[in-house]
Amino acid sequence: MYDLTRLLVSHSGIDTLPLARAILPVVTRQTGQSSAGFPFMDQLAYAHFRDRVPHVLGMGLSAWKTLEHLESFVKGARDELSDDSVHHFDQSCRVIRQVIRTASITAPPSLWLARYVIEGLRRVGLGDQLLSGATLNPFEIGLTPGESETDLCFLTVLGILDRHEKGFRLTPSLRARRLFVDLPSLPVDHKADLAAVWSMAFGGKTLTTLQRDQLLIAVERVSVRKNQTQETHCPTLEEVLLGHQLVPIVLGMQVGGVCGRWLELDGALSIQNLIPGDMELSERISDVLRCSGICEGEEALVLTPIGQRVLERGPGPFGIIEAYHPYMDALSQILESGRGRLHLTRGSNVAASQRANRKSFRHANASLDAFCKETGFEYSVYIEHALGRGEATRQRYEACGDALQYVGADLEDEAIDAALEEQAMGHLPDKMLFVRQADIGQPERLLQAMKAVEIDARDAVMVVGNGFHEIREQSDDGMVAVLAGYCQAGIVLLFTEETALSVQDQIDTGWNTYHPAFRYVHEKSGQGLRPAKHRPLDHQDEVMPVGWTECARRAGYVKLEAYSRRGRTIFPCPTASGHNPSISQNYFLVPVELATRLEITG
Numbered sequence: 001m002y003d004l005t006r007l008l009v010s011h012s013g014i015d016t017l018p019l020a021r022a023i024l025p026v027v028t029r030q031t032g033q034s035s036a037g038f039p040f041m042d043q044l045a046y047a048h049f050r051d052r053v054p055h056v057l058g059m060g061l062s063a064w065k066t067l068e069h070l071e072s073f074v075k076g077a078r079d080e081l082s083d084d085s086v087h088h089f090d091q092s093c094r095v096i097r098q099v100i101r102t103a104s105i106t107a108p109p110s111l112w113l114a115r116y117v118i119e120g121l122r123r124v125g126l127g128d129q130l131l132s133g134a135t136l137n138p139f140e141i142g143l144t145p146g147e148s149e150t151d152l153c154f155l156t157v158l159g160i161l162d163r164h165e166k167g168f169r170l171t172p173s174l175r176a177r178r179l180f181v182d183l184p185s186l187p188v189d190h191k192a193d194l195a196a197v198w199s200m201a202f203g204g205k206t207l208t209t210l211q212r213d214q215l216l217i218a219v220e221r222v223s224v225r226k227n228q229t230q231e232t233h234c235p236t237l238e239e240v241l242l243g244h245q246l247v248p249i250v251l252g253m254q255v256g257g258v259c260g261r262w263l264e265l266d267g268a269l270s271i272q273n274l275i276p277g278d279m280e281l282s283e284r285i286s287d288v289l290r291c292s293g294i295c296e297g298e299e300a301l302v303l304t305p306i307g308q309r310v311l312e313r314g315p316g317p318f319g320i321i322e323a324y325h326p327y328m329d330a331l332s333q334i335l336e337s338g339r340g341r342l343h344l345t346r347g348s349n350v351a352a353s354q355r356a357n358r359k360s361f362r363h364a365n366a367s368l369d370a371f372c373k374e375t376g377f378e379y380s381v382y383i384e385h386a387l388g389r390g391e392a393t394r395q396r397y398e399a400c401g402d403a404l405q406y407v408g409a410d411l412e413d414e415a416i417d418a419a420l421e422e423q424a425m426g427h428l429p430d431k432m433l434f435v436r437q438a439d440i441g442q443p444e445r446l447l448q449a450m451k452a453v454e455i456d457a458r459d460a461v462m463v464v465g466n467g468f469h470e471i472r473e474q475s476d477d478g479m480v481a482v483l484a485g486y487c488q489a490g491i492v493l494l495f496t497e498e499t500a501l502s503v504q505d506q507i508d509t510g511w512n513t514y515h516p517a518f519r520y521v522h523e524k525s526g527q528g529l530r531p532a533k534h535r536p537l538d539h540q541d542e543v544m545p546v547g548w549t550e551c552a553r554r555a556g557y558v559k560l561e562a563y564s565r566r567g568r569t570i571f572p573c574p575t576a577s578g579h580n581p582s583i584s585q586n587y588f589l590v591p592v593e594l595a596t597r598l599e600i601t602g
Contacts, residue, residue: 004028004085007077008070017069018062018228022053023096027070031091032574039091046573049096050510051232056107057242059225060100061293061306067093095572102512104293104306105314108250109321109517111235111243113328114158117151117520118179118240119186120331127180130161130170137167143335147524151335154520157506159234171234178237192325194218198252201275212281219245219284224291233510245288247318254315263311267303274301317514324521339526357465360496361392363586364463365399367563368494371588375598379492381450381460383407385440386467390419394427396463402429405455409438409446440464441471441478443485458490459594465496468548472526476546479530483555483589493557493589497548499581500529501570509570513583532566532585548587558595563588 005028014020029045041049049055055063074081074089121127124143126136138149152168155161160176161168170176197211207215222245223238235243253259262269274282289295294307303311327334330342371377382400384393387410397406406429410416416436422428435449450457471482486493501515509515519529531547552559566582574580595601 004074004081004089007080008073011073013069017066019053019059019066020070022229023049023063023066023070026053026096027067027089027092028085029088029092031088031095033091039094041092041095041573043571043573043575045092046099046571049099050512052230054225054228054230055100055103056111056235056239056511057104057225057246058291058293059228059239060104061304062228064097064100064293064305067096099512099572100306101309104310105317106514106517107235107239107511108243108247108292108310108314109318109514110158110511110520111240112247113154113321113517113520114160114179114235114240115183115186115244116192116328116331117154118160118183120335121151121155122180122185123332124335126335130168131177131180133169135164135167135169140167144338147334147338150520150523151331153503154516157503157516159232159507163503171232173232173234175230175232175234175236179235179240182237183240190329192328193322195248195251195255195319195322195325198248199255200252201278201281202252202256202258204256204276212278215281216284218248219281219288222284222287222291242288242291246292246294247322249285249288250310250314251318251322253311254319259311259315262301262303263308267308268297269295269301269303271299271301317517321517321521324525327521327524334524339524342525357388357496358391360584360586361395361463361465363565364392364494364496364588365395367565367586367588368461368463369399371560371563375600377459377492377594377598379404379459379461381405381407381455381457383409383446383460383462383491385409385438385446385462385464386470387415387419387434388465389415389422390428392463392465393419393429393432394422397427397429402431406432407435407446407450407455407460408432409435409440409449411437411439413437439471440467441474441482443482443489447485447489459492460490461492461494462486463494466498468495469497469522469529470527474528476551479528479546479551480554483552483557487556487589487591490591490594492591492594493552494586495589496584496586497532498529498584499567500531500544501581502544505570505579505581512572513570515570515583532581548585552587552589556592557589558592558601560588560590560595560600 005024008014008024008028026041026045026049029042032040034040053063071093074086078086126141129136136152138145138152141148152161156163156168160171160179162171194214197214201207201215223241225236225238227236258274271282271286272279274285286301289301293304294310295301295303326342382393382396382404384390387408390408393406393408408419413436416434419428419434423432433453433455435446438445447457498515498518500519501513506513506516522529528545530545533547533549549559565586567584569580569582571580
C-alpha cells in the first residue's frame with residue numbers, strides 16, 4: 001500500500017492546483033469522531049488550515065475546488081491505499097468543507113466592520129501612530145479608553161494588531177501594514193446604510209440619480225486576492241474591500257426577493273434579472289458575487305456551494321451586524337467623545353433576528369414539550385420577550401392553537417408593530433397581549449402589565465432569543481437582580497444567548513465563529529455578552545463577566561441540563577486543555593420552588 005502523503009505529492013497535477021500543497025498537511029493527518037458521530041480534525045491540522053490555507057470569499061471557493069480534485073484523485077487510487085488512510089482523508093475533507101461553509105457566513109460581517117474600524121482609527125491619528133511602530137495604550141492616547149480598546153481588540157482578533165503588556169501594536173505582517181497604508185479613504189459624506197438603497201434597487205423601485213451613483217461608486221472597483229500563501233488568518237486589503245461590498249448587496253438581494261428567486265431557479269439566474277433594466281449596475285454586482293465565490297458564469301450566474309450557503313444562511317447574521325451602521329458612521333466621534341445618546345433601535349434588524357433565532361426557538365419549544373411530558377408540568381401562559389416578529393410564539397401557536405394565553409413584550413415599538421403585522425396575517429393569536437416599552441432589564445414592566453389584565457405569572461413560561469445581552473451597561477449583580485425578578489414571579493425561563501468568547505478564544509478560532517463581529521457591535525453599543533460558564537484568565541489578561549449559568553443560580557433558578565442545549569463548539573477539534581466552549585446555548589431554567597415541587601434537580 002502507498003503512503004497517502006507520498007501519493008498525493010507525486011500527483012502530476014499537484015502544482016497546478018491552487019492551495020493544494022497548503023491543504024495536504026490537513027487531509028493527510030489522523031481524524032476522530034465525536035460521540036454524536038461528527039468527524040473532527042486534530043488541533044495541529046486545524047491550526048495549519050486556519051493560518052496557512054486561505055478560505056475566505058473567493059479563496060474559499062478555490063479551496064473547495066482543490067478539495068474536489070484531490071478527492072477525485074484519491075477515489076481513483078483507492079486500491080493502492082489503506083482503508084484507514086482513505087477513511088481519515090474522507091473525514092478531513094468533510095470537516096474542511098464545514099469550516100469553509102462557516103467562513104462564508106462569519107467572515108463578511110467582520111470584514112465589513114474592519115473597513116470602518118480602520119477608517120475610524122486613521123481619522124483620529126492612530127493609524128499613523130501604528131504605522132510608525134508605536135504601542136497604543138487605550139488609557140494613555142487621549143481618547144475614550146473603553147471605546148478605543150474595543151476597536152483595537154477587534155483588530156487584534158483579526159490578526160491585524162498584536163496585544164502586548166503595554167498596549168497594541170501593528171503586527172509585523174506586510175498585509176496588516178497595507179491595510180493602514182493602501183485602504184482607500186471613505187468619502188466624508190459616506191453613509192454605512194447602503195443595504196437600504198440596495199434593497200430598493202433589487203426590489204425594482206426607482207432610484208434617484210444620487211442613489212444610483214452611490215451604488216455605482218460602491219462597486220466601481222472590485223478587488224481580487226491573488227496571493228495564495230499566508231502564515232496568519234489576517235485578511236488582505238482585497239478581502240476587506242470585497243467583504244465591505246458583499247454584505248449590503250446580499251442584504252439588498254434578500255429584501256428585494258432576489259435570494260429567494262435565485263435559490264428557486266436551481267441556482268441559476270440570468271445576469272439581466274439581478275436589477276432588470278440596469279445592465280451596468282448588474283454587471284458590477286455580478287463581479288462582486290463572482291469574486292466572492294458566490295457564483296460562476298457570465299450570462300447565467302450559477303450558484304456555487306458557497307453561494308447557496310450564503311444566500312440561505314447569510315442574511316440573518318449579516319443583517320444583525322449591518323444594523324449597527326449608525327455606529328460605523330460615527331466611529332471617530334465615538335473614539336473622541338464617547339457614544340453619547342447614540343442608540344440602536346431594533347426596527348432595522350427585527351427580521352434578521354427572527355431568521356437567526358428560528359432554529360434555537362425550535363429547540364427551546366421542543367425542550368419545553370419534553371419537559372412537560374416527562375415531569376407532568378402544566379402551563380397556561382406563554383410569554384415571548386424581546387419579541388421581534390414573534391417567531392417563538394408563532395411556532396408555539398402553530399402547535400397549541402388557542403389553548404394558551406400568549407403575551408409578547410418588547411422595548412421597541414418597531415418590534416411590536418412587526419408582530420402586529422404577523423398577527424394580522426394569522427401567524428400569531430388574535431387575543432395575544434402585547435406589552436410596549438417593556439425593557440427586559442426591568443421585569444416589573446411586564447409583570448405589572450400582566451397583573452393589570454389578571455394574567456398570573458406563576459408557572460408561566462417565558463422564551464427569549466438573544467435578548468438579555470441587550471441590557472445596556474449591565475453589571476454582574478445587576479444581571480442577577482434581573483433574573484431574580486422573573487424567578488420570584490414564578491416564571492419558567494427558556495432563553496438563548498451567544499457565548500461571550502475571550503479575545504484569545506476568538507484569535508484561536510480564526511474565521512470559525514461569528515463572534516468577532518457579534519461581540520464588537522454589542523460592546524460598541526454598550527450591550528454585554530457573557531460566557532456560559534466561568535472563564536479563567538488567558539494570556540491576554542482579559543477579565544470576563546460572570547457566566548449565565550452562575551447568574552441564574554444566584555438568582556434562584558435551577559438550570560436543567562437535560563433540557564438545555566449547547567450549540568456547536570468553537571473549534572472543529574479537541575484542544576489540549578479541553579477548553580472548547582459552544583458558540584451559543586439554550587438555557588432551561590426553573591425556579592427552585594418549582595423544581596422542589598416537581599422533585600427534580602439540575
